[in-house]
Each structure stands twice: as structure tokens, then as C-alpha cells.
Amino acid sequence: MIKLQVIGNLGKDCVTNTVNGKNVINFNVAHTEKFKDAQGNQKDKTIWVDCAYWTERTGIAPYLRKGTQVYVEGTPEVRTYPKNDGTTGASLTLRVLSVQLLGGRAEGGEGGGYNAGNSGYNSGGGYNAAPAQTASAPAAGGNESYDDLPF
Template sequence: MIKMQVIGNLGKDCVVNTVNGKNVINFTIAHTEKFKDSQGNSQERTTWVDCAYWTDRTSLSPYLTRGKQVFVEGTPEVRSFTRQDGTSGASLSLRVREVQLLGGKEGATPAVPGSYAQSQAPATGRNTGGGVPSDIGEAVDDLPF
């Protein structure tokens, strides 16, 4: 099995579809890599990944909006196609098994912490003490170590 992990920002709001009675959440992630070329000039290269998340947990879809930063993991697929001008092209797609919300647009507050995996229930985050401290500076007594 080949596994691919991507951290990036959503290019547009997700779309929920039903195919043969099964729900699929489709979205696109942009991952931008910064590097220096052979002359030492700073360069950027953006890779777009089309994602298909086959799941009944469509309640995640309102949080998959343009600009949100996410982590996705799944199986990659490369699709070849012919453009209208006759040239060939390829696209990278990912059959998603896990989605984790990482952040969002500047000034936005995170709506749902944790991850959603197809084979398990949504994670509740790292704080296993049963709640979130009301003050950031408040000490948490229930440390897992």
C-alpha cells in the first residue's frame, strides 16, 4: 500500500455528493513548497491535490472551507487526461482516510478540534482531562505522562 500525507490549505469550499448511495466529500488542497534554485533565487511551487473522502461523517463538511489549513492522509492516485488543445496532462488525487483540521484564515477561530478517520470515531483532542481550561495560563493537572 502507498500512503500519502499532505498539509495544505483548501482552495475552495468542499462539495458533498452522493454516488451509488455513498457520501463523498470532495475538496482540493494546495501545498506550496519554497526552495532555492541552482542560482540561489527563492522559488515557490504549488501542488494541487484533489481529495475524495468517502464517509458518512458529512458533518465535517461545514468546516472544510476555503483557506482552512488541513492535514490529510490516504492513498494517492494519478489520473492522465488529454486537454482540449490535444496535449496530455496528469492530475494528482487522493482517496482520503483521515482528515485533521489544523487552522484557518487569519482572525478565524478553530471550530472543531481533532481528526476524523474513516475507521474510528472523531478524536476529541489531546486534553483528556474532560474539558478545556478557561484560562490559557491555568495549569492542567491531568497530564498523560
């Protein structure tokens, strides 16, 4: 088995579909590496990974928003396709086995405002932690816990 691990940010909000009666969450992750070329100039190289997460547990989908940093693990596949200029292009896809939410962007509401570390969701278990709460006032009862998930 070949396993691929990716840490990066989501390029756009995920899309949840049903294919042949099974749920799939599609999203893409970008990882950017910084390096210096032979002349000493700072360069960036971004690799995009298209991800397909086949799962019955779609509760993570609202948290997979543009800009959110994730750790994704699964089995890779390279797909080729014909480009408009007649050449062949290739894309890296990942059949996701597990995904962990590492955080999100703090500015401008990108990433859904979610910014908790070590929160995750995987195909074998469930959530490892509750999402961060941003309430400015205590709940009406005062003693209610934020540990309960709505799904």
C-alpha cells in the same frame, strides 16, 4: 499499499455529493514549497491534490472551508486527461482515509473562523475535539459545556 500524507490549505469550500447511494466529500488541498533556484532566486512550487473522502460521517463538511489547513492521509492515484492543445495532462488525486483539521485563516473570515489545533475526524472514529468557540458572553445557563457536538 501506498499511502500519501498531505498537509496544506483548502483551495475552496468542499462539496458533498451522493454517488450510487454513498456520500463523498470532494475538496482540494494545496501544498507550497519554497526553494532557491540555481541563480539563488526565491521560488515557490505549489502542488494541488484533489481529494475524495467516501464516508457516511459527513459532519466534518462544514469545517472544510477555503483556507483551512488540514492533514489528509489516503491512497494516491494519478489520473491522465487530454488537454486542449492535444497533449496529455496529469492530476494527483487522493482517496482519503482520514482527515484532521489543523486550523484556518484568522483574517477576513476565510476558513470559517475555525482555528483549533489537533482537531480531527477520521473514518475509524469520529471527532477528536470540539471546534473552538468564539462566543463573547457565557451561555444563558452559565454551566453549559461546549464539548457536545451537534452531530
